[in-house]
Amino acid sequence: MNLIVDIGNSRVKLALTEGGEAVAQCAGPALDRALLGGFVAGRRVRRAIVCSTRGDAAEAAELVRTFVADCLVFTPDTPVPLRNAYRTPRTLGRDRLAAAVGAATLCPGRDVLIADFGTALTVDLVTADGTFCGGFIAPGLRSRFRALHEHTARLPLCAPDAPDAADAAWSEPGLATEEAMRRGVLCGMLYEIEGHLSRMAARYAGLCIFFTGGDAKYFAKRIKNTIFANRNLVLSGLDRILEYNASEENPD
Structure with missing residues (x-):
């Protein structure tokens, strides 16, 4: 078996x-001896x-090697x-590249x-020829809620509605401050994603979306395009990279 250790911004996945x-x-x-062992x-x-x-990858690898x-x-x-x-490969998030490898493998x-x-x-x-062409980076869902709370005087810290909330809970105007914040953040992000997908699908026929x-x-359930939801895409990509470096596929 292979062990995959993915240390993200907020938690560690094994x-x-x-x-x-x-x-x-x-x-x-966090990654520690008790969790890993x-x-x-x-x-x-x-x-x-x-x-x-x-x-902290080098430090984490020392622990893993035990x-x-x-x-x-x-x-x-x-x-x-x-x-x-990518023109600045050293600033490219490892998780972004790993997810790209995972999607291209699938x-x-x-x-x-x-x-x-x-x-x-x-x-x-x-792209279809196996080229990572970069993309777009924006604040995530919870980062947007935190920004509204931390950069205003009185707006509360909110959390999103339940994932299976009725669509009307997103698309209708909010009649209270927290409701308006939830709908503003969720709808804003939804429309942003729909815009990216529409534009890219028009340029690339038969585009696979993950x-x-x-x-x-x-x-995932609110986007009209046909998509694949895969929560393990980064892990899958890291596994593929590990196998690639251990095989004769890698010319280096």
Whole structure:
């Protein structure tokens, strides 16, 4: 099995994969010996990959190597099975590139658009020839609620409606402040995503669209385009990158 360690802005996700499929997962606020040791206990793990958006990947890899000797740290210099056209590859979020690899692996030879709903909202394009073409970065759902609260004098800190709330709870004008804030943030983000999808689908016929990230559940059922919702896209991409670097596919 492979061990995947994905250290995001707000939490750490661990996965064990076999044959490209996740067989076990867990998450926590931080990577520590107790979390990692409990997760891999009794498992035969052959290799691992560590990806971090916090800048602590090397330190995390040291801990991982006490359990799995063969550990790859995902850095800007790590070979991936895509051509990267990003002009500033060292500033490119590892999670964005990993999600792109995951989506391209699931839809080979197709134009792919990936919307990742996390702390930030990212929308990235991979073309049919296997080129990562960059994309768009905007505040995520909860970041927008925090911004309204922290940068105004009296607006409260709100949370989104339930994912299965009736569409009218989004599209009708709010008659109270918190209601208006929820509908403003949710509808604003919905219309933003619909705009990206409409524009890109017009340019790329047969475009495959993936939604991933913790807050994708609020939008997946409200978008008219045919989409694939895959919460494990980053994990799948990291597993593919690990296998690519351990195989003869990688010319380096």
